[in-house]
Amino acid sequence: MNNGLLLYCRRGFEKECAGEIDQLASAQEVYGYCVVKDNSGYVNYITPDLAQADKLAKHIAFMKLVFARQMIVVVAKLSDLPSDDRVSAILEQSECMPLCGDIRVETPDTNEAKELLGFCRKFTVPLRGALRKNGTLTKKEHSKKPVLHLMMLDSGNGYLGYSYPENSSPNFMGISRLKFPSDAPSRSTLKLEEAILLFLPKDTIEQRMHSGMTGVDLGACPGGWTYQLVRRGLFVSAIDNGPMAQSLMDTGQVTHFMEDGFKFKPEKTVDWMICDMVEKPIMVADLMSDWLIKDWCRATIFNLKLPMKKRFVEVYKCLELIESKLKKAGLSYNLQCKHLYHDREEVTVSIEIHNHK
Numbered sequence: 001m002n003n004g005l006l007l008y009c010r011r012g013f014e015k016e017c018a019g020e021i022d023q024l025a026s027a028q029e030v031y032g033y034c035v036v037k038d039n040s041g042y043v044n045y046i047t048p049d050l051a052q053a054d055k056l057a058k059h060i061a062f063m064k065l066v067f068a069r070q071m072i073v074v075v076a077k078l079s080d081l082p083s084d085d086r087v088s089a090i091l092e093q094s095e096c097m098p099l100c101g102d103i104r105v106e107t108p109d110t111n112e113a114k115e116l117l118g119f120c121r122k123f124t125v126p127l128r129g130a131l132r133k134n135g136t137l138t139k140k141e142h143s144k145k146p147v148l149h150l151m152m153l154d155s156g157n158g159y160l161g162y163s164y165p166e167n168s169s170p171n172f173m174g175i176s177r178l179k180f181p182s183d184a185p186s187r188s189t190l191k192l193e194e195a196i197l198l199f200l201p202k203d204t205i206e207q208r209m210h211s212g213m214t215g216v217d218l219g220a221c222p223g224g225w226t227y228q229l230v231r232r233g234l235f236v237s238a239i240d241n242g243p244m245a246q247s248l249m250d251t252g253q254v255t256h257f258m259e260d261g262f263k264f265k266p267e268k269t270v271d272w273m274i275c276d277m278v279e280k281p282i283m284v285a286d287l288m289s290d291w292l293i294k295d296w297c298r299a300t301i302f303n304l305k306l307p308m309k310k311r312f313v314e315v316y317k318c319l320e321l322i323e324s325k326l327k328k329a330g331l332s333y334n335l336q337c338k339h340l341y342h343d344r345e346e347v348t349v350s351i352e353i354h355n356h357k
């Protein structure tokens with residue numbers, strides 16, 4: 001048994017992930033409970049039965065979950081798999097699985113669990129073969145069918161389940177792995193790259209962020225975020241008292257203003273405003289809303305740095321403030337917020353206005 005949802009999250013953020021699923025499941029009139037182990041990198045939300053877990057996986061929009069990296073329906077909890085024949089023991093539990101088009105044998109994102117990844121890789125081969133033979137997996141990979149997940153805690157224990165490809169992360173372990181561009185001025189460039197890839201899907205990115213557009217980067221130094229806009233051909237005003245990387249200034253696409261990001265005002269509406277200033281999240285949320293309401297930018301991606309305590313409450317307080325201000329101003333918008341793989345004590349928000357002046 002043990003039906004429910006399995007949610008992957010950053011290690012140390014289990015309580016936030018649990019608080020969020022509790023809230024969203026209740027809104028769907030599913031009343032379960034979370035099993036949370038600190039620093040485990042996942043949360044198990046137990047539902048009364050499989051049908052209710054399946055309902056949640058279909059009706060809770062994965063992109064609405066800030067802290068979850070992956071959402072899986074748990075079909076069975078696997079305990080003490082026999083080391084001489086784990087495959088048969090898993091097949092026995094696969095009866096309630098839907099027909100799946102792909103398989104991922106994963107671990108939670110913790111240092112201890114990751115030591116198992118070699119085992120997971122090797123084990124995938126015989127397991128895939130056996131699941132194809134018993135009809136749980138399609139003979140060939142099928143990207144539209146559910147993905148079968150086996151999440152291993154050690155070589156004998158784990159969870160068996162599935163995710164819906166249209167409402168989950170396409171990434172192994174829910175992690176967006178990106179290569180650090182060697183000419184970028186700081187590693188935090190990966191945060192914005194991950195955000196752009198997640199929030200602006202491939203088929204719309206060309207139209208939404210392209211060469212010739214304009215941008216403002218608040219708290220820009222040394223320029224990792226500016227780098228992402230520059231490489232996409234945007235002209236950027238970089239706001240920060242610190243120094244910008246010379247390589248970026250040499251592109252001719254960047255103008256550096258040594259000013260306070262809370263006071264800077266663009267001469268004209270810009271296409272994108274990005275912000276990575278280390279400031280109280282509620283102050284940043286307020287500033288971002290003002291930029292959109294005053295029509296200083298058409299879209300924004302920014303970070304909310306989280307406090308040590310009450311991180312969940314603080315994120316939702318900021319999102320509520322933004323939404324109430326935008327609604328009051330009559331703006332129609334798309335707001336997305338995620339705790340990205342490259343984020344640490346922060347979450348990333350993207351807002352695009354549909355009916356700007």
Ligand code: SAM
Pocket residue numbers: 185186188189218219220221222223224225226239240241242259260261262276277278279
């Ligand atoms: N996104 C940058 C990158 O990828 O290289 C890193 C930004 S760093 C985390 C935060 C920056 O915000 C610092 O350079 C700091 O000087 C700047 N900052 C903080 N408060 C600011 C303010 N009120 N106005 C302008 N810049 C500010």
